[in-house]
Amino acid sequence: MRELLKELCALNGVSGDEKAVRDFIAAQAAPYADDMRTDALGNLIVFKKGKKATGNRLLLAAHMDEVGLIVTRATEDGFLRFDFVGGVDRRVALGKPVVLGPDKIPGVIGMKAIHMLSREDMKKVPKTESLYIDIGASSKEEAEAMAEPGTYGAFVCEGEPLGSDFFKTKAIDDRVGCAVMLKLLQEELPLDVTFAFTAQEEVGTRGAFAAAFSVTPEVALVLETTTAADSPAVEEHRKVCAPGKGPVISYMDGGTIYDRGLFEDLRRLAEDNNIPWQTKEYLAGGNDARTIQRTKAGVRVAAVSAAVRYLHAPASVGSFSDFENTLKLTRLFLADQATK
Numbered sequence: 001m002r003e004l005l006k007e008l009c010a011l012n013g014v015s016g017d018e019k020a021v022r023d024f025i026a027a028q029a030a031p032y033a034d035d036m037r038t039d040a041l042g043n044l045i046v047f048k049k050g051k052k053a054t055g056n057r058l059l060l061a062a063h064m065d066e067v068g069l070i071v072t073r074a075t076e077d078g079f080l081r082f083d084f085v086g087g088v089d090r091r092v093a094l095g096k097p098v099v100l101g102p103d104k105i106p107g108v109i110g111m112k113a114i115h116m117l118s119r120e121d122m123k124k125v126p127k128t129e130s131l132y133i134d135i136g137a138s139s140k141e142e143a144e145a146m147a148e149p150g151t152y153g154a155f156v157c158e159g160e161p162l163g164s165d166f167f168k169t170k171a172i173d174d175r176v177g178c179a180v181m182l183k184l185l186q187e188e189l190p191l192d193v194t195f196a197f198t199a200q201e202e203v204g205t206r207g208a209f210a211a212a213f214s215v216t217p218e219v220a221l222v223l224e225t226t227t228a229a230d231s232p233a234v235e236e237h238r239k240v241c242a243p244g245k246g247p248v249i250s251y252m253d254g255g256t257i258y259d260r261g262l263f264e265d266l267r268r269l270a271e272d273n274n275i276p277w278q279t280k281e282y283l284a285g286g287n288d289a290r291t292i293q294r295t296k297a298g299v300r301v302a303a304v305s306a307a308v309r310y311l312h313a314p315a316s317v318g319s320f321s322d323f324e325n326t327l328k329l330t331r332l333f334l335a336d337q338a339t340k
Helices: 002-010 019-032 140-146 172-185 206-215 260-272 289-293 320-337
Strands: 035-038 044-048 058-063 068-074 080-085 097-100 105-110 132-134 152-155 160-162 166-169 193-198 219-227 300-308 316-319
Touching: 002 019, 002 166, 002 172, 019 035, 019 044, 019 172, 019 193, 044 206, 058 172, 058 206, 058 289, 058 320, 068 097, 068 140, 166 320, 172 193, 172 219, 172 300, 172 316, 172 320, 193 206, 206 289, 219 289, 219 320, 260 300, 260 320, 289 300, 300 316, 300 320, 316 320
Parallel strands: 058 193, 058 219, 219 300
Antiparallel strands: 035 044, 044 193, 068 080, 068 152, 080 132, 097 105, 097 152, 105 132, 160 166, 166 316
16 A cells, blocks of 8 residues: 555646546556546546446545646746646745656746845735746746646655654645555455546546546545644644544535435444544535535435645645555445445
8 A cells, every 4th residue: 555655646647637647547457447438537437346236336436636737838038937726835835846747847936035025025925926937947938848838737745754654745635545446446346336536626526527427326435635734833623633543534524515324334334343533623625525426316425534734735744544544444335335
């Protein structure tokens, strides 16, 4: 699980540009899939037969994309203007290394030097239009030859352990869910399962709509990450959950009221099998479940998430034990669904 997750997080797959991630997952899934297809939005949909034939009744979903940036124009002196793709925290973007396009052109995000900022400016979160990317070009023509408008950019962050259980890298959101689904694909399943590796979640859960509409499941489990918000700077009443305390089983968030029966099933399975679990103590965020739930006549949805610090930043931190327990709980959920 650790090596697989490290490989997945190292890939660049900003929303709308998930090909590298999709190709890797497809290659890993192909030996175990009974059917596999890529739809018009870039979702990879994999079907695997289980011991019990249930068709498309059950869907597991995790998104492939990550937050990043996209080049909008070049200045006359060779700097690149850009916009963010997804909800990137602008406070932590300054000075961060990025790579642009399939050739991975190196660059760094810059803005006016701190020595030239007024005291008022220093109190403000920088606006996107005040930022630029320096790729070492000296003219507009040189910059556009290296990275023309429309070129995607991804943050650079080598994956590495922190302490004995924590892991730091980019794109944990949501390569964790992808890793769990790949591990399950390699196993004998208790029932038929459709796996949707979705695209464009970070820009409005767009891929999930197309995936769920074509699959038409009765039940869906979304495997995700969620904002930990357990840092010392967060007021006690606004802390959501914490890495290392087990998978997060949600009953509600900013986009979805989850199926109460599925929530209770997951809670029962965790407690009966000594899997630590937690829920959100402050309701925030959202994921593909909000779109899947509203598809066609409606879908019963549940979510199991890993608590992750610094979501949508160039580097995030999560817990290996939470990742492994998410896999265990999902495996138990499949077995339980086979009895329904």
